[in-house]
Amino acid sequence: MSDEDTPADGPELTLYRLHGCPYCERVVRRLDRYGLSARSRFVAGEHSTRDAVAREAGTRSVPVLIDHDRGVTMPESGRIVEYLDRTYGEGA
Amino acid sequence: MVDFELVAFPPSDHPEPGDRAPDFTRPLVTDEYWEDRTLSALAAESGGVCLLFYPLNWGGKSRYWWGEIQDRGWPVEEPAVVGVGISQPFDHRRFADFLDLSYPLYSDPGNDVARAYDIVHDLDGMEGIEEPRPAVFVVDEELLVEYAWVAEEWPQSPPFDEVEAAME
Secondary structure, eight states, X not given: OOSTXXXXXXXXXXXXXXXXXXXXXXXXXXXXXXXXXXXEEEOOSOGGGOHHHHHXXXXXXSOEEEETTTTEEEESHHHHHHHXXXXXSTTO | OOSSOOEEOOOOOOOOTTSBOOOOEEEEEOSSOEEEEEHHHHHHHHTOEEEEEOOXXXXXXXXXXXXXXXXXXXXXXXXXXXXXXXXXXXXXXXXHHHHTOOSOEEEOTTOHHHHHTTXXXXXXXSTTOEEEOSEEXXXXXXXXXXXXXXXXXXXXXXXXXXXXXXXX
């Protein structure tokens, strides 16, 4: 995919998310806290249309965060938030 | 054809062949997700873009035009055929599903892309709603306009044969 739309500095992150999904917003807030910017890919409500997420993450649930440089693909907001804290948080 | 006069659009200062098309970023709705996509990046990656500004989703024009384009098998690369309409992304998604559409659609509810191309169509009798004037721009990898067609009357359908020839 394109690199043109990705910020030059900082890790390359992709967030699969759903409009109005509180779990997704939780991840976005944590990304903001650490000054991280992710490419947002919005899926529709129907799980049947989420083939891209299924291919990437083996699940049709969102959010899914992909940290390209570290080769990490992670579903579930709780796990993602822990990962972000561990990897990009103050103690990291 | 109808034997009465159609509504004439006023003159437009839209991009002409040899001009650089205005760049923009809007959510691009594909069959799997939507994400912000910049036209210049899309053009560079796809070997050019055929940008189709089309009327309201679900109306006869939009359904007929996209059906015609599907039947003709217009390309998804070199150039990539892409629509621009005023629907929000969920509606684009449903519309594309309904038509089994192979082409991505830019979502531009504010109609600002049409404004940048000087092809705004203020819909008569629908206060507060505007859409693009029917138009087609074929641009190369660097957004240089190779072909431009902008409707002079409403409603007027794109010259499909002419556009097809321009894409070859």
